[in-house]
Amino acid sequence: MSTTAERVEMPPDLTVRRLTEEEYPAWYAAEVAAYVADIVRSGALTQEQAGARSDQDFVRYLPQGYHTPGHAFYVMEADGRAVGTGWVNHGFLPGVTFGFSLEVYEEQRGRGYGRAAMAVGQWATRQGGDRAMMFNVFGGNDVAMGLYDSTGFAVLDEYRSIAL
Template identity: 50%
Template structure:
């Protein structure tokens, strides 16, 4: 496994397992047209947490960074930590809406680093994808970040999610670290 801060052709054939991305904002972001947000309610929280755990598990397996068993264990541990620390993480749990209808959600942690919000998730539900809502969701994340006084948004994206990586590049997020690994055949001496 290697962690890269810049592309290196030596590792070009190693699959991407994950990327850390960031966008520094120098001016308030423009609010998106047609998509709004509201705080997540306590009643919505349990279903959001369960769905997020399953999505997280699937992302780790798809990226090839964890076996299904490892991913399940990590997802359960991280979910429990999230649930237990909900009041202490300064989270901002959002429900994204278009025409008053929920279309997705977001989980942002403000002050992750000085003036940096960490985006744990920003999700547009599958039936609403392909309509520009992904760009709107990113803009909302930036708007909320700016409004609380942070000036950068940072997050991880798992390998195998080329559609998301393409979106993030298109809206100005740069890669600060990329993890790649190559599985070695059993019995290979190294």
């Protein structure tokens, strides 16, 4: 059976390249803001608590920033302009690449870039020597959940809550 990466039809205008070190600070600031927003939107934490968690998590996962071993950052481009970014960590668990972030910019959605990025992630996973790829998705991110479901990712764990 072929994998999604082998079946996907890539948009003809899409290219993927490594994020440059010069682009990293702006990317990092956007990632922190998006992570905090995801946590708050999910209802897990308040804005202040989410900010504190974000600070802790980014220090934990990227202690050397752009140069943290095992991490790779990507930019997806179409017609010479960025349409999204991705961040993966090879060897997150033995044999597993973890996809920390996949962002297709809102104005670029619906053009197949997310699906293509999932295929690129699978390719990058194999190139990194891993045999499985994992993602986390916060509650309320129905677009991401739909993308993961449609590209063959299985739910491994799920938490739910109710405010009392």
